[in-house]
Amino acid sequence: MSQTAPQLTLTPPNTRVRLGAKKLLQLKRSQDIIETFAWATVVFVAAMFFLDGGLAKFGNLNDILQSTSRLTALIGTDLLLIHTLLVARVPWLDKLYGHDKVTIAHKKLGKPILYVIAAHFLASLVQFAIADGKSLVAEMVNLFVNVPDMWSATVGFVLMLVVVVSSINAARKKLSYEVWYVIHLLAYISILAAVPHQFSTGSDIAGKPLQTLFWVSLYLFVALNVVWYRALGPLLLNLGLGLRVSAVVRESSDTISIYLSGRGLERLGGQAGQFYMLRIMNKENWDKPHPFSISAAPNNRFIRFTIGDRGDFTSQLPDLKVGTRVFLEGPYGVFTEERRTKEKVTLICAGVGAPPIRALAESMAARPGDITIIYRVRSYEDAALLSEIEQVARHRGFRLHVLSGKRGSANSWLPGHLNDVPDHARLIEMNPHISESDVYICGPGPWTHAVEKSLKRVGTPATQIHAEEFAW
Ligand SMILES: Cc1cc2nc3c(=O)[nH]c(=O)nc-3n(C[C@H](O)[C@H](O)[C@H](O)COP(=O)(O)OP(=O)(O)OC[C@H]3O[C@@H](n4cnc5c(N)ncnc54)[C@H](O)[C@@H]3O)c2cc1C
Incomplete structure (x- = not known):
């Protein structure tokens, strides 16, 4: 594994997004x-x-x-x-x-x-x-x-x-x-x-x-x-871009980031929140594309994916050699600011849902206090990209709630120690403006559905709830 990640400087927020219904x-x-x-x-x-x-x-x-x-x-x-x-x-x-x-x-x-x-x-x-x-x-x-x-x-x-x-x-x-x-x-x-x-x-x-x-x-x-x-x-597009792995960096006990470099990256045209089908162009994997969301806002220096170890393919990625050729298909998905209608935004993620939320936080233009990030983790050691999310929140004046610990009741999306009040009441406590904000949720399917249930109870209209399931 190469530890030499490019210096992380935040990409300026995207100010071209129109709000309103x-x-x-x-x-x-x-x-x-x-x-x-x-x-x-x-x-x-x-x-x-x-x-x-x-x-x-x-x-x-x-x-x-x-x-x-x-x-x-x-x-x-x-x-x-x-x-x-x-x-x-x-x-x-x-x-x-x-x-x-x-x-x-x-x-x-x-x-x-x-x-x-x-x-x-x-x-x-x-x-x-x-x-x-x-x-x-x-x-x-x-x-x-x-x-x-x-x-x-x-x-x-x-x-x-x-x-x-x-x-x-x-x-x-x-x-x-x-x-x-x-x-x-x-x-x-x-x-x-x-x-x-x-x-x-x-x-x-x-x-x-x-x-x-x-x-x-x-x-x-x-x-x-x-x-x-x-x-x-x-x-x-890929022949023109000539994408190669430029670094592989450990982010948490079971997560790594892969940095890609190439010629004219702006031609990819992706937005924060979108995903690509990633093909590692070696003998074993060229025919096995897998979907991954970009975990840093688009920029002309690198493309980055942050990937959890979930099976045969993802478990090989930490051993990926720098210089390996990579093909991307995409960008895909509408988990982007194109769907944002409100000044206030709440970004909620768990597990491998963190990468697109991290990219959206970096990319969204907002006044201090207008964005709230809620990051649900099993433990701080497992929390991939946490220090970067903290950095974005500090720089841009966003509120950040890190909810760590084992799940309490089976129907709850919160850790057990926060289960003394219902989930929706805890949500209002973390963000009193939740019903007036656009909410972006990314995480495992059942967890995402539990969050959506709480949002409905606090009165967030369905048109303001954006969730992209990691499904195939
Ligand atoms: C739109 C989208 C964005 C994603 N973004 C990220 C991300 O940013 N970071 C991250 O760590 N993971 C992400 N995932 C999940 C990631 O694609 C899977 O974890 C990965 O493909 C597992 O592959 P595997 O062969 O290692 O595991 P396997 O053991 O083969 O699969 C584990 C599980 O992953 C899912 N999966 C496997 N292959 C695919 C595939 N080609 N397409 C869709 N799902 C698959 C299946 O549900 C499967 O049960 C995303 C998935 C989707 C659909």
Whole structure:
């Protein structure tokens, strides 16, 4: 481990941030436009089906099966492309909703899409089996072997099943993140495998110019976003930046900071509170990106991540050699000052939640006394970045409460010795202006939810509560 961290001088606060609720209205308007556009694509494909005589084709069993197969194929594919876009980490979606909300929407769509595509598969199979007078199994073999592009569509459907099953909570808990991630890459192959049969055998596209234009545009739009934002853009940026590890410094018993240096760091364009996917470009780890928040406000000297030892990947990091090449993808997330509407701010963190809170404290412009920091730690030895947080608080005139000790009651987010009054009463005691402030919370999921409960009890409006969960 290298102990030579760059001299830490505080970056001047960001004074460009606009306060006030107007920006929330603008945000809501932009979200409404995106959502209307997304639903409009579903309405369009259904409308085209009905205008093409679809409504009249529910007269007998064969028609019902054929129409069900067509309609479910159209709606399922449209939703699948939206689903893919949601997880492509496109900055224009991330800025509007935040990485965690986009990921949740992506997860929610997964099962319904599978059901719709499964309905398409079954309706087609039964319809062809009846028409050919074959059993379902014989018809499946027939379609697979004799009908052009059907084998790849079937492979695509099976891969889709694998992806969705691996995402069900029970299965997911048994998989490491890395295995789950590789399985998820199969989703792209699944979509590509199904494309040929849509254009060659699908009766709703071939020979229909408007529909062809719509589907080609939609596929191209999603493909360009995926290729640019997930692959090409980050690759070109990283080749230009030439990021390398410049120091690895111990911060607490189980936490280290990694400093990165490179050319033209301002091109990364991140803000305090955001995170990057970090790839260590050595033989063992180049294919295992992990998310980490920057722990110092953006500056043109270094990028810093402060990382707790939590498993296979993070336990290797203290041995990282200075000079090791690193790739970053991002920045991601809306746990930033862009969401701040009030003069007063409360920053609350626990454990590995400290890095983004430390960066936000450094970056936020405020009058002395307007910002309160609450840092929940198990013990002072475990409190990563504590001396820096104290330094920021001293320099900028922020109030700091360090709450150390073991948890008392199971529902409390405070240490046991503070449990003599309810959590929300203790919160008001630490910050009497809590209901008029924007509150940024970062820590483990259940702990964050307990803090949010207290905030609701003291009357802090939901629009002023900002929490980014460390979830995947
Ligand atoms: C948006 C975000 C910001 C984060 N910022 C920080 C930070 O600043 N400092 C810090 O110490 N930790 C941070 N984390 C958590 C950090 O990513 C995980 O602790 C780390 O990836 C664990 O990897 P591992 O292989 O060592 O442990 P594992 O044993 O593989 O995982 C331990 C736990 O970490 C989580 N995890 C593992 N891999 C990933 C992954 N690729 N993406 C998301 N979660 C994963 C899982 O919940 C897993 O159960 C952040 C996570 C997210 C989602």
